[in-house]
Amino acid sequence: MSGSFRTSSGGRIDRAAPLAFRFDGTTYRGYAGDTLASALLANGVHLLGRSFKYHRPRGLLSAGSDEPNALVEVKRDAARVTPNLRATQVELYEGLDAASQNRWPSLARDAGAMNDLFAPFLPAGFYYKTFMWPAGAWKRFYEPKIRAMAGLGKAPTLPDPDRYTQNYAHCDVLVIGAGPAGIASALAAAATGARVILVDEQAELGGSLLAAPDATIDTQPAIEWLADALAELAAAGVVLMPRTTAFGYFPHNMIALAERVTDHLAAPGPDMPRERLWQVRAGEVVLATGALERPLVFPENDRPGILLADSARIYLTRYGVKPGERAVIFTAGDSGYRTALDLAAGGVAIAAVADLRAAPEGEWPARALAAGIDVRPSTVITGTSGRLRVNGVHLAKVKNGKAGLNEPVACDTVLMSGGWTPSVHLFSQSRGKLTWDETLGAYLPGQSVERERSAGACRGRYGLAAALADGYHAGEQAAAEAMKHPASAALKGAKAPTRSTSRAFGVVATETGTDGFIGATPHGRNPAFAKAFVDWQNDVTAKDIALATREGFRSIEHVKRYTTTGMATDQGKTSNMNALGIVSEQLGQPVPKIGLTTFRPPFTPTTFGIFAGTARGDLFDPVRVTPIHGWAEARGAVFEPVSLWKRALYFPNRGEDMHAAVARECKAVRTGVGIFDASTLGKIEVVGPDAAEFMNRIYTNAWTKLAPGRLRYGVMLREDGFVMDDGVVGRLSSDRFHVTTTTGGAARVLAHMEDYLQTEWPDLDVWLTSTTEQWAVIAVQGPNARAVLEPLVEGIDLSKGAMPNMSVAEGRIAGVPTRLFRLSFAGELGFEVNVPAAHGRAVWEAIFKAGEPFGITPYGTETMHVLRAEKGYIIVGQETDGTAGPDDVNLGWAVGKNKKDFVGKRSLNRAAFFMPDRKQLVGLLTRNPKVVLEEGAQLVADPGAAVPVPMLGHVTSAYMSATLGRSIALAMVKGGRSRIGRTLHVPMPKGAIAVEVVDPVFYDAEGARLDV
Amino acid sequence: MLIITCPWCGERPEIEFVYGGEAHIARPTDPSALSDQEWADFLYNRTNPKGTHAERWRHTHGCGRFFNAVRDTVSDFFVATYKPGEPRPDLSQDDAK
């Protein structure tokens, strides 16, 4: 195809740069500067998609980001497939490959169009009424069917190969929208020396100035004035950002911008991100977002070839594209006439201008009449014809609000204008209050919440002269306000402007007045069979909205949800006001009584990539590794994530599975010696004259009498009495404690300590320092541990007498300073060697070498877990779940009975802690020793009891114990200690498993192995 | 994203801070003297007002210090921030300004 609807000259396209592109597999030609929409129109292609619910043929409605119909998929390669792009915003490039959506098997012959015939059975609230029953049908039937038929594109299945970046920016004045009001604002603000950013969603800055062939500003044609103004802004250092959508207005003037960097390029460079997210903190904001033309709601107003009037004018003047050969214009104000005259001048026949107004007056109707155009006052369109493209309309005179006799008029294009709706989306997002303007029939920005102001058409100042003047004033005002704001660093001490900033613009342009219409126009047809669309994207008709009001919905928020009007991806940009008008008429209440739905970010759909930025793959979350990680990796360890840490789970020998490796590792610790990386343990240094007092108040234990050189197992409660964390604490001197916490609890414990220290006990002289990453911790555990370490230490006597269990000594190991703890979480002779992290790997290797004659065995967290479970030691967060008190998990012994107070003490006296049915820690032995229970499994007394079977508790830990040659488990069971010796049952899908309740210490209950 | 004024560091973005619950609820000096009801009030019961609310914040990813703030729970905006130990600011004066 040749582009037969292209004019011979004019427009912003580059006719010297022809481009080939494909749509639904057919190759077409366009020009640089085209959008996909304008290039398709130039080729006479109006049919661009099928509607969401009824699968009706649809074409372009608009020329901008408000487009509800022309959603397309653009494909660069198998991974770079972007669905749901508005064809009006897709810039043409050589080789662009686009496809329509929501059609099968083809756009022209679509099976889903059957829905259109069943339309009487798809009324408002259809989704709510139909998909409620039977239970389960939603998942099995409705959802897959709806997904297959619904028109919201297909997500690509491959990972997104593109890069997205995220940037921050600060400015004194951010101007959103680069039409006449925005440009004037930026000129005014820049003249004061303010730092200004000017953004616009379009490829070219200028807004309506790009399609104003008749207008002059300061004696220059508007388009030339625009070029000079942009050059002036650039020279003044204003940051100009085209292709950048301000999509979110967040508190304290944080504006989120989506900058499309490469989507318009045929061959994006590998060094460029596809998009950038900008988080701009603006001193002041000028909203110059313009206004959107409103469609008219008349029967069959959705056929391809039916466009918004001013959009058609934009296609002609900006892109050199005629929307058709013969147009009928249906208008409620002057915009339709402006379109009629521009199109007539461009060679489009104007069959008629149907004007809703009884007596159209003013310059525009006069010029149309003078041009010989058939102008028909008090006239509506009552219906249209044409299957894949409109081919005619019926016009009728309106008398007393009723449409009269129909007169058919042939045409290939229908252009409608219901007037203009100020684009208040961002203002509304900023939580500003909208006010209804009866004269304009529009909601306008009212009381501000943020430091912002609206200018131009977005606050009802229509027309070029008004927009420039209003914009300039807003820019001046914004810069002056920014100067007062302490965050506007650039303006602090800035010189007063060297020249007068006031500037007037000499505009010659014919303004288009403010007439318009809201609601549905009369048509005199049976409303049950007249589809007059309000919301094109969600297929909502005037009839649906009327039905909702008849069914009792009054609030626009309820009507919206019931009919889904305004709930599509365009958030009702073209539909909300007409929906309001219909509800208003149905209920006989004025529009401001009906209200307005809330606008939410994003202004237009935004990619997930821009939010993810670089936080994907390896960079999705930070990974913490210990100084010994590399050794474990080289040794072939299998790792598990523990909070952000990577920990060695086990160290398999060749051919070993986890079960075999863990059994071997456990045996090594119990009979020889094992080595374990405990570096991830949280560590806090508690120092100061009041350190012991602080410890007394934070932990349940008593610390005053703990001698320097001794360790103690500490339990920490929340104020409500529940176990929060635990860990071994070493007292190094009277004023210094080395505190350890659980791996996952380190930050939480430090925050808890800081909270009490700073806010409750600021009188205590104590310092808290996180030392988690400063110490590497090497656990050497097993009967041979002493023999392995002894040759390596200097200045420390490891003998039982000098260093009994639960003691700490400082000295050197392998030439490195150490805090050497004697303790064991495995219940053996054991040490934890703390050394500065930088030496961790070297010391580990030295110990490993020294241990080789003893068969020293590296072990991982799984073995550590099994060994501690054999001893009945709890893990906070595994045995406890935030509802266990210390006595519940057999830690009553760690609670200092004589302490007057500590965090959580008062709560331990609550009656609930003395209930006989509290869940208590017990051990479980399965009747069949080979069966390992599932962690989390429930316990019941009688699996045959009638449902609901009373649940007695659950399994918290379960392992195969190589030491004991059988399975073991820990559980929290109601009244557990009183059930020791009894049998309970664990119901599982394959039948209940009988277990005996036992004491939770399975191995060396008297602790003899620790005392060596 | 809100800007929060740390009394020590100045204006910083919201993501540097952690909320710490209602302010001016001092831990009783002798919890054992309290009845269960009084202790429950201290532990759990909060004012949850619509309007200005005095609350604790911590500049976790900054100086690490706790401070108090008055925030409007309707608008979400901060009215004032102040150091621990200082009294809740008298906002009627601010209104009069």
Ligand SMILES: [Zn+2]
């Ligand atoms: Zn701070």
